[in-house]
Amino acid sequence: MLSRLKKLSQEILVTIGPIILIVTILQFSIIKMPWMVYYKFLIGSVMVMAGLTILLYGLRIGLIPMGEMIGSALSNKGSVTLVLFLGFLIGFAVTIAEPDVIVLSSHVDFVSNGDIGKLILVISIGIGVGLFILIAFLRIILRIPIIYILIVGYLTILVLSFFSNPNYIPVSFDAGGVTTGPVTVPFILALGLGFAFVLGSKSKTSDSFGLIGLASIGPIITVLILGVIYR
Amino acid sequence: MSEIFIAEDFLSLLLEILQALAPIFVIFIIFQIFVLKLPKSSFLNILKGFLLTYIGLVLFLYGVQIGFMPVGKYIGEVIGASPHRWILIPIGFLLGFIVTIVEPAVRILCAQVDQVSSGFIKEKTMLYTLSIGVAAAVALAMAKTVFGISLIYILIPGYLIAFILAFIAGPLFASIAFDSGGVATGPMTVTFILSISIGAATIMEERDTILHGFGLVSIVALAPIIAVLVFGIIYQKKGGNLGRRN
Numbered sequence: 294m295l296s297r298l299k300k301l302s303q304e305i306l307v308t309i310g311p312i313i314l315i316v317t318i319l320q321f322s323i324i325k326m327p328w329m330v331y332y333k334f335l336i337g338s339v340m341v342m343a344g345l346t347i348l349l350y351g352l353r354i355g356l357i358p359m360g361e362m363i364g365s366a367l368s369n370k371g372s373v374t375l376v377l378f379l380g381f382l383i384g385f386a387v388t389i390a391e392p393d394v395i396v397l398s399s400h401v402d403f404v405s406n407g408d409i410g411k412l413i414l415v416i417s418i419g420i421g422v423g424l425f426i427l428i429a430f431l432r433i434i435l436r437i438p439i440i441y442i443l444i445v446g447y448l449t450i451l452v453l454s455f456f457s458n459p460n461y462i463p464v465s466f467d468a469g470g471v472t473t474g475p476v477t478v479p480f481i482l483a484l485g486l487g488f489a490f491v492l493g494s495k496s497k498t499s500d501s502f503g504l505i506g507l508a509s510i511g512p513i514i515t516v517l518i519l520g521v522i523y524r
Numbered sequence: 525m526s527e528i529f530i531a532e533d534f535l536s537l538l539l540e541i542l543q544a545l546a547p548i549f550v551i552f553i554i555f556q557i558f559v560l561k562l563p564k565s566s567f568l569n570i571l572k573g574f575l576l577t578y579i580g581l582v583l584f585l586y587g588v589q590i591g592f593m594p595v596g597k598y599i600g601e602v603i604g605a606s607p608h609r610w611i612l613i614p615i616g617f618l619l620g621f622i623v624t625i626v627e628p629a630v631r632i633l634c635a636q637v638d639q640v641s642s643g644f645i646k647e648k649t650m651l652y653t654l655s656i657g658v659a660a661a662v663a664l665a666m667a668k669t670v671f672g673i674s675l676i677y678i679l680i681p682g683y684l685i686a687f688i689l690a691f692i693a694g695p696l697f698a699s700i701a702f703d704s705g706g707v708a709t710g711p712m713t714v715t716f717i718l719s720i721s722i723g724a725a726t727i728m729e730e731r732d733t734i735l736h737g738f739g740l741v742s743i744v745a746l747a748p749i750i751a752v753l754v755f756g757i758i759y760q761k762k763g764g765n766l767g768r769r770n
Binding site: 304307308309311312315316319323324326330331333334335336337338339340341342343344345346347348349350351352353354355356358359362363366382383385386387389390392393395396397399400401404405415438439440443444447451454459460462463464466467469470471472473474475476478503504505506507509 | 540541544545547548551552555559560562569570571572573574575576577578579580581582583584585586587588589590591592593594595598599602603611618619622623626627628629675676679680683687690691695698699701702703705706707709710711712714715716718719722726732733734735736737738739740741742744745
């Protein structure tokens with residue numbers, strides 16, 4: 294356990310370290326922010342590193358094995374309808390716990406002075422991912438090539454963007470980019486694997502690819518729809 | 525110290541993360557009772573995992589809230605207000621490159637492509653190309669904020685290129701490519717780099733903060749898609765047709 298934690302924290306130090314270095318160089322050259330802001334940044338960085346280490350470790354002993362167990366439980370006794378329903382539900386539930394989704398929504402809530410609220414944004418993104426996991430599973434059953442779903446998905450996005458409130462357009466595309474993170478990806482992959490077992494021989498290895506790509510279309514569509522409603 | 529630790533913010537974060545984790549926790553409990561029926565020790569282990577996930581999320585998000593977001597915005601505001609706002613573009617390039625080359629998820633993707641192409645596309649080649657691609661994407665996103673370019677003018681040609689390449693590259697590489705969109709948008713992109721562009725858009729009076737501040741994540745997500753597809757096409761043209769077999 295300790296060696297695992299050590300390796301994780303090294304990995305995270307390598308990820309965050311360069312940012313601290315760049316901010317420090319900027320602080321002493323062109324930016325010169327108030328020292329209080331800089332100190333808070335340093336303390337915040339330590340919290341970010343500690344937080345990421347604990348989070349990733351917690352995922353490895355908690356949520357990831359849980360995803361695998363649910364995936365294989367489905368492969369034993371799941372019916373197709375049940376798996377579709379669970380795909381939606383779990384897609385929603387893991388997305389709203391994704392840190393990047395929460396951070397993006399806070400940005401949007403803050404910048405729009407609460408016009409585009411945090412909670413409704415997080416929920417829309419979650420529904421979007423859930424819906425498209427369901428569609429991704431259906432695609433595997435009906436054996437539709439992934440490229441067609443991608444094209445229809447992006448065409449829908451194009452059409453919706455004409456009718457949506459312009460403020461929601463950049464937000465929706467960013468929402469599509471933040472859904473794939475450390476919480477969602479392993480969970481969705483484990484679920485996909487379980488689903489492939491339920492289908493048995495009908496499924497091919499390449500089916501497990503493409504699930505994540507489809508999952509990022511959903512939130513773009515749901516957030517744009519939100520923009521049509523709040524036009 | 526009082527400026528660093530704001531109890532009210534911290535408490536609302538504690539509650540918020542509790543809400544965020546509640547649904548997946550409920551799903552687990554339902555599965556445990558009706559399907560999984562794990563023995564006590566493994567059940568407790570997963571509970572421990574949930575608790576650590578909770579603590580980790582709270583620490584991470586609080587650190588982002590007091591550190592990364594305000595500093596990113598501050599940097600964006602200072603450079604955006606200066607006459608040399610173009611400096612945002614090279615800074616974006618540098619940040620994009622560094623954030624990508626150190627991202628563990630990117631390495632996993634590169635190893636995967638190396639494997640699928642039976643070593644024809646080297647992991648290192650892919651890693652450097654992808655990092656330069658993301659760097660260019662972040663620079664482009666900063667240019668979008670600085671010059672007020674509409675996001676649509678970047679995304680529509682971007683996705684058109686991606687789709688044309690996807691048809692040439694075939695289904696296997698197309699799937700890997702569209703899956704890889706998210707790998708370059710790691711935890712630093714949204715928390716730090718996006719904050720810079722939001723800060724810059726806030727300070728420039730002629731720019732709308734939402735319209736010109738956001739969109740960076742989606743431009744960054746395009747870079748790995750195009751990179752994987754280009755490598756897939758090169759592989760099939762020069763390395764054989766293994767990629768089409770699946």
